[in-house]
Amino acid sequence: MPILENAKKALRASKRKAKYNQVVKSTAKSAIDAVRKNPTMENLAAAHAAVDKAVKRNIYHANKAARLKSQLSKLVKPSKLEKKPAKKTAKKTTKKTTKTAKKSAKK
16 A cells, blocks of 8 residues: 555556556457457447557557557458459550641741
8 A cells, every 4th residue: 555645646646547448458459359340341440549648648668559450450351342353444545746736836
């Protein structure tokens, strides 16, 4: 138990921060679980936001967050994103002007 006043105050602050950090960590964990159960783009976006907030509060390390986001993205990509065939566009033809055509256009 802390004896000094500043140590008592630090303990109170630490408890307040721990409660808030637990809420943020729980939110991130539930968002991650939601993506693993139902991998959709909406769930993925929510999970990315929750993980980023946890990194901002120093609950997760930045590298762990990157790893989690990468793993979750792999779950969504193969099944939900369809590769559409690229449309071929016709090349535009441009008129090439000659020196004589430019001179006559100026006159």
